[in-house]
Amino acid sequence: MESQPFAPIMTTAFAAMRTELARLAAQPPQVLLFEGGTEEERMALARYWAALQHCEQPAAGEPCFHCPACVCIADGVHVDVLAYDGRISNKEDEENPGAVRALSIDTMRQLKSRLRDSPHGKGKRVVLLAGMHNNRTEAANALLKVLEEPSATTIFVLLAPQREQLLPTLVSRSWVLTLPWPDTRSLTPALRVWQDSLAHFIQHGQGWFEKTSAKNAVTPLLAAEILLACQKALSQSLCSQSNSLCPPLVQLFAAKSVQQRSQAACLLDEANEALQSSVNPARVLDFVATSLFVLCSSRS
Numbered sequence: 001m002e003s004q005p006f007a008p009i010m011t012t013a014f015a016a017m018r019t020e021l022a023r024l025a026a027q028p029p030q031v032l033l034f035e036g037g038t039e040e041e042r043m044a045l046a047r048y049w050a051a052l053q054h055c056e057q058p059a060a061g062e063p064c065f066h067c068p069a070c071v072c073i074a075d076g077v078h079v080d081v082l083a084y085d086g087r088i089s090n091k092e093d094e095e096n097p098g099a100v101r102a103l104s105i106d107t108m109r110q111l112k113s114r115l116r117d118s119p120h121g122k123g124k125r126v127v128l129l130a131g132m133h134n135n136r137t138e139a140a141n142a143l144l145k146v147l148e149e150p151s152a153t154t155i156f157v158l159l160a161p162q163r164e165q166l167l168p169t170l171v172s173r174s175w176v177l178t179l180p181w182p183d184t185r186s187l188t189p190a191l192r193v194w195q196d197s198l199a200h201f202i203q204h205g206q207g208w209f210e211k212t213s214a215k216n217a218v219t220p221l222l223a224a225e226i227l228l229a230c231q232k233a234l235s236q237s238l239c240s241q242s243n244s245l246c247p248p249l250v251q252l253f254a255a256k257s258v259q260q261r262s263q264a265a266c267l268l269d270e271a272n273e274a275l276q277s278s279v280n281p282a283r284v285l286d287f288v289a290t291s292l293f294v295l296c297s298s299r300s
């Protein structure tokens with residue numbers, strides 16, 4: 001039985017990706033970038049990658065999930081697996097430093113000096129970096145400095161919904177793996193109606209607010225599902241040829257410039273954060289709808 005934190009990627013949908021990681025583990029790339037999937041899946045896969053480096057008794061190319069190294073990685077407390085998240089503020093980090101640290105100039109400097117020491121165990125040190133797209137340039141520059149000094153004992157994993165959200169200099173250093181997207185055809189009919197209404201509003205500026213303002217129409221769960229559907233549509237618009245069979249939202253995004261799609265990705269992240277900090281879900285969806293309407297009406 002695998003530990004819970006790995007569960008999201010222990011499915012058949014991720015079998016090929018796990019095989020690919022097992023292949024890469026023999027000679028790990030200096031920087032891996034995981035894009036696509038959900039945030040939970042990206043983090044689970046990153047921890048799985050770390051477990052491949054440190055597991056004491058791997059079998060058939062998979063970590064065992066129950067040796068002390070695997071258990072520590074699952075719990076986020078392994079001494080050679082460090083995690084940083086650009087969405088954690090320096091203040092939060094100072095007041096309540098957790099297993100995942102803020103990604104700031106200070107923590108990047110500390111990391112840089114820490115990398116000069118050998119890892120504690122026999123595996124490579126793994127540095128996980130998430131939430132970099134909202135990051136201030138100075139912290140991103142500090143991170144680049146860390147990556148510029150190749151280390152024989154440390155490997156990095158960047159986690160992002162889409163590579164376009166990262167500095168091109170970071171992406172160009174990375175071995176990119178795109179996680180599978182859940183099939184959009186598996187959308188429930190209700191969710192599909194919401195998605196189509198959103199696409200209609202983005203194009204015509206009509207028929208949205210009457211839906212979100214209906215009493216109890218939007219629960220936090222529904223809002224989260226709609227945001228996820230938008231993120232998937234955005235990603236799909238990047239990876240595949242868009243045609244008239246694609247959902248309207250995919251076609252809409254596909255017609256936009258890379259810059260516009262990158263802005264759309266940022267505002268979806270912003271909306272997700274607002275939702276997580278208990279902003280009224282209907283207002284979050286209205287923000288997304290109006291912002292995408294404005295974004296898609298502009299030329300470039």
Ligand SMILES: [Zn+2]
Nearest residue numbers: 055064067070
């Ligand atoms: Zn193990």
